[in-house]
Amino acid sequence: MPSVNERIAAKLARAFIKLAQPCQFIPNSGSPAFSRSVHLPPTEIDRSNEYIQEPIALAEFLQQEGAVMADDVFELNGKQHRLTQLHTRDEITVTFIYLEI
Numbered sequence: 001m002p003s004v005n006e007r008i009a010a011k012l013a014r015a016f017i018k019l020a021q022p023c024q025f026i027p028n029s030g031s032p033a034f035s036r037s038v039h040l041p042p043t044e045i046d047r048s049n050e051y052i053q054e055p056i057a058l059a060e061f062l063q064q065e066g067a068v069m070a071d072d073v074f075e076l077n078g079k080q081h082r083l084t085q086l087h088t089r090d091e092i093t094v095t096f097i098y099l100e101i
Contacts, residue, residue, distance in 0.1 A: 023074045
């Protein structure tokens, strides 16, 4: 029987998939492109520089669908986006800052 933590993680993964959109994911490692889920939370304001506050765009991926690294590319709605920097990581998801290319 799965532990309580395993059941919670499975439920959170299912909720993530319901909120996410399918995208074409192109690993920078040269591995073949594949379809995976991505969630684009609302854009945040980067407050690390008090003089120039710029918005940052975040892309969240489910870790169980595979590795995510900087310089990977994902295509969504006909536009390509490059992952630039790790933003946050937890047991279920990983979030990167991305730029449209």
